[in-house]
Amino acid sequence: MIIDGKKIAKDLRKNLKNEIENLKNNIKPYLVVILIGDNTASKIYVKNKEKSASEVGIKSKVIKFEVNINEKDLINKIEDLNSDTSVHGILVQLPLPKHIDERKIISKINPLKDVDGFHPVNVGNLSSGNDAMIPCTPLGCYLLLKDTIQNLSGKNVVIIGRSNINGKPMAQLLLKENCTVTVAHSKTKNIEKICQHADIIVVAVGKPKMINKDWVNKNSVVIDVGINRIEEKGFKKIVGDADFENIKNEVSAITPVPGGVGPMTIACLLKNTLKAYKNQVK
Amino acid sequence: MIIDGKKIAKDLRKNLKNEIENLKNNIKPYLVVILIGDNTASKIYVKNKEKSASEVGIKSKVIKFEVNINEKDLINKIEDLNSDTSVHGILVQLPLPKHIDERKIISKINPLKDVDGFHPVNVGNLSSGNDAMIPCTPLGCYLLLKDTIQNLSGKNVVIIGRSNINGKPMAQLLLKENCTVTVAHSKTKNIEKICQHADIIVVAVGKPKMINKDWVNKNSVVIDVGINRIEEKGFKKIVGDADFENIKNEVSAITPVPGGVGPMTIACLLKNTLKAYKNQVK
Numbered sequence: 423m424i425i426d427g428k429k430i431a432k433d434l435r436k437n438l439k440n441e442i443e444n445l446k447n448n449i450k451p452y453l454v455v456i457l458i459g460d461n462t463a464s465k466i467y468v469k470n471k472e473k474s475a476s477e478v479g480i481k482s483k484v485i486k487f488e489v490n491i492n493e494k495d496l497i498n499k500i501e502d503l504n505s506d507t508s509v510h511g512i513l514v515q516l517p518l519p520k521h522i523d524e525r526k527i528i529s530k531i532n533p534l535k536d537v538d539g540f541h542p543v544n545v546g547n548l549s550s551g552n553d554a555m556i557p558c559t560p561l562g563c564y565l566l567l568k569d570t571i572q573n574l575s576g577k578n579v580v581i582i583g584r585s586n587i588n589g590k591p592m593a594q595l596l597l598k599e600n601c602t603v604t605v606a607h608s609k610t611k612n613i614e615k616i617c618q619h620a621d622i623i624v625v626a627v628g629k630p631k632m633i634n635k636d637w638v639n640k641n642s643v644v645i646d647v648g649i650n651r652i653e654e655k656g657f658k659k660i661v662g663d664a665d666f667e668n669i670k671n672e673v674s675a676i677t678p679v680p681g682g683v684g685p686m687t688i689a690c691l692l693k694n695t696l697k698a699y700k701n702q703v704k
Numbered sequence: 705m706i707i708d709g710k711k712i713a714k715d716l717r718k719n720l721k722n723e724i725e726n727l728k729n730n731i732k733p734y735l736v737v738i739l740i741g742d743n744t745a746s747k748i749y750v751k752n753k754e755k756s757a758s759e760v761g762i763k764s765k766v767i768k769f770e771v772n773i774n775e776k777d778l779i780n781k782i783e784d785l786n787s788d789t790s791v792h793g794i795l796v797q798l799p800l801p802k803h804i805d806e807r808k809i810i811s812k813i814n815p816l817k818d819v820d821g822f823h824p825v826n827v828g829n830l831s832s833g834n835d836a837m838i839p840c841t842p843l844g845c846y847l848l849l850k851d852t853i854q855n856l857s858g859k860n861v862v863i864i865g866r867s868n869i870n871g872k873p874m875a876q877l878l879l880k881e882n883c884t885v886t887v888a889h890s891k892t893k894n895i896e897k898i899c900q901h902a903d904i905i906v907v908a909v910g911k912p913k914m915i916n917k918d919w920v921n922k923n924s925v926v927i928d929v930g931i932n933r934i935e936e937k938g939f940k941k942i943v944g945d946a947d948f949e950n951i952k953n954e955v956s957a958i959t960p961v962p963g964g965v966g967p968m969t970i971a972c973l974l975k976n977t978l979k980a981y982k983n984q985v986k
Contacts, residue, residue, distance in 0.1 A: 525834060545831050546824030550868045552807060576891045584879050586832045593875070593887070597866050600891040602898070605875070609858045609882040616884070 423570075423675040425645075430569050431562075431685035435478050438692050442479040451699035453482040453511040453537065453691075454503055458496070458522075459489030464515050471513070474688050480695050493522050497530050504532040510702055511537035511695040534701050537694040539591070548594050555694055560592040562686025563624055563645045567596075570643055570675050571622075575600035580617050582606045582663075583626040588647055592624055617642075623664075631665035635672050644669070644676040647683050705852070705957040707927075712851050713844075713967035717760050720974050724761040733981035735764040735793040735819065735973075736785055738778070740804075741771030746797050753795070756970045762977050775804050779812050786814040792984055793819035793977040816983050819976040821873070830876050837976055842874040844968025845906055845927045849878075852925055852957050853904075857882035862899050864888045864945075865908040870929055874906055899924075905946075913947035917954050926951070926958040929965050 442451060453475055457468050468484055475482040485499065503509045512535045518524050528536075533543040539555040547554035556564075567574060579601045583589040593603045601622070606613050608627075617623055617637040625633055626647035633644060648663030662679030670676050677683055724733060735757055739750050750766055757764040767781065785791050794817045800806050810818075815825040821837040829836035838846075849856060861883045865871040875885045883904070888895050890909075899905055899919040907915055908929035915926060930945030944961030952958050959965055 525832075540832075542825045542828030542832065542834070544828065546826065546828030549827050549831050549872055550807075550822075550824065552824070576893050578893070590831055590876075590879075594872075597872075597887055597889075600889070602886065602888050602892040602895075604884065604886040605879055606884050607879075607882070610884040611858050611860065613884075 424670060425566055425570055425643075425675050425677045425682060427562075427566060427677055427682040427685045430566060431689040434565070434686070434689045435474070435692065438689070438696055439478040442696065447703070449508075449703055451480045451510050451695050452508055453480055453513065453695045454509050455482065455484045456487065456496070456499065456512070456514045457484050458487045458491060458515070459519055461517070464517075468515055470688060471691060474692060475695070478692050480692055489519050491519075491522075493526070496522065496527060500527070500530045504530075504535065507702075509535065510699040511535055513537050513691070535698055537691060537698055539694065540586070545586070545591070548591055551598060555698065556595065556690075557587055557591045558687045558690040558694060559588045559626075559647060559683065560595055561690040561693070562683055563588075563592060563647065564595045565690070566645060566677060566683065566686060567622065567643065574622075577601045577621040578604075578619060579622040579624065580604045580606055580620040581624045582610075582613070582617075583647075585626065588626040589624075596622075625663040627663050629663055630661050631663070631668075633664035633669065635665075635669055638669055638673045640672065640674065642673040644673055645683065646677050646679050649679060649684065706952060707848055707852055707925075707957050707959045707964060709844075709848060709959055709964040709967045712848060713971040716847070716968070716971045717756070717974065720971075720978055721760040724978065729985070731790075731985055733762045733792050733977050734790055735762055735795065735977045736791050737764065737766045738769065738781065738794070738796045739766055740769045740773060740778070740797070741801055743799070746799075750797055752970055753973060756974060757977070760974050762974055771801050773801075773804075775808070778804065778809060782809070782812045786812075786817065789984075791817065792981040793817055795819050795973070817980055819973060819980055821976065822868070827868070827873070830873055833880060837980065838877065838972075839869055839873045840969045840972040840976060841870045841908075841929060841965065842877055843972040843975070844965055845870075845874060845929065846877045846881075847972070848927060848959060848965065848968060849904065849925065856904075859883045859903040860886075860901065861904040861906065862886045862888055862902040863906045864892075864895070864899075865929075867908065870908040871906075878904075907945040909945050911945055912943050913945070913950075915946035915951065917947075917951055920951055920955045922954065922956065924955040926955055927965065928959050928961050931961060931966065 472482050503512050512531050528540045533541045536555050539557040544555045579596050581589050581592050584605050584607045596603050614637050622643045624645045630650040630652050646662035646664045754764050785794050794813050810822045815823045818837050821839040826837045861878050863871050863874050866887050866889045878885050896919050904925045906927045912932040912934050928944035928946045
């Protein structure tokens with residue numbers, strides 16, 4: 423089975439739109455994105471976020487700063503947004519220029535408005551099983567899995583990649599669902615063999631087509647977070663960390679790249695913005 | 705090999721004592737423990753913490769409240785201690801009476817003074833790989849492992865039990881050491897088989913002698929966090945989650961119960977108090 427991330431994301435957006443239309447006051451959820459410098463990929467991501475927000479009825483604004491903005495000015499802006507009750511979500515588009523301390527900036531965002539879920543308080547609350555803002559990519563992967571498998575209890579999961587953005591929060595989400603969770607990474611020995619016995623593989627490492635037939639079994643569900651730009655037979659294309667074409671018929675279910683996790687990530691940003699709104703507007 | 709937690713804890717305390725004696729000012733690290741109600745086990749733990757603190761030169765005080773103290777009064781006391789610059793560490797002895805929201809109380813402690821490492825900011829920072837106060841029991845387990853194995857990179861670890869107090873922070877500590885980490889628990893299938901292939905097993909589930917010969921191999925290192933009071937042949941005794949007597953010669957190394965992880969936990973509380981002190985007294 424091919425897991426249709428596009429469709430699942432579309433349904434999620436539709437539900438969000440519906441819920442936002444039916445909010446019982448005239449205040450719309452409001453997301454502010456801070457974009458620093460001139461990174462082409464960042465600009466595209468932010469553009470897509472704006473467009474998707476608008477489609478579901480979320481108000482959004484992009485605040486742009488020159489690449490040489492100093493840290494203090496950025497922090498002042500975040501503090502203004504924190505105290506502005508009309509703003510429900512704040513997203514600082516990463517990566518930041520090198521002279522700015524990313525960790526420090528993230529820690530300045532009001533955790534209630536932290537729609538990326540990167541603030542230590544949100545990371546800690548997710549880990550401890552409390553209510554938290556959950557990072558968009560693992561939340562998207564989780565929703566794809568719930569759509570595919572429903573009851574995850576007792577499933578044997580291998581998460582490949584231990585990033586703060588995906589692997590670690592993914593582990594917390596799946597532990598909470600009673601999965602047995604293995605976190606593997608570049609230093610893992612016999613990773614192929616470990617994966618062979620997994621019910622679920624979530625991979626986010628940036629290695630084109632790494633997961634091949636030898637890594638999976640007929641019951642495997644593969645969630646592929648990788649987005650790799652490669653050239654093949656003279657054509658530029660985007661592929662995941664799994665060799666989709668060669669394993670799609672060897673596994674129980676798999677997400678394509680593009681069209682799998684990607685669309686879910688932005689939809690989850692909208693979901694988080696609505697959640698932030700509901701936590702703030704009583 | 706028997707991992708001598710008593711000796712390793714003694715060495716750690718000696719080093720702490722030495723470091724505290726050589727502090728370059730006349731301010732001693734100061735730990736305040738809040739004890740609520742009349743729980744016998746809690747009173748013993750607190751007594752031991754006081755005694756150990758005193759031995760290494762840490763000043764400590766126990767503030768006792770009646771079991772019916774209201775939440776607001778407790779929070780007020782914590783806030784007083786937060787703003788008292790002479791206090792470096794605050795520990796609220798758990799469990800709390802049922803009418804008090806444990807999560808809320810923990811979140812009121814200044815993270816810099818949170819010597820138990822349970823505040824969401826500390827949990828989040830540990831998860832994200834930032835500097836953090838680390839919960840005492842997993843920190844103790846980690847130090848025992850480092851003493852036994854040194855280079856943990858690439859080791860295959862199974863952590864049994866996913867508590868916020870031990871399993872989850874343990875997973876973060878060992879991921880940071882480049883271990884491949886599996887978190888198993890009551891819903892895990894084939895747990896025995898999963899353990900057979902582990903280089904390291906850390907177990908904290910409260911099931912007397914659960915880990916027997918069939919769970920281990922000749923190279924296994926077993927860290928046993930369990931403390932179970934049982935009756936055997938008419939005698940009351942304390943045993944761990946591993947069947948120590950029957951597997952100690954079947955594995956590479958194992959902690960006894962008592963005398964393994966236990967002594968390390970209190971020593972790590974002292975270590976955390978000194979760390980809190982150093983983070984606050986410049």
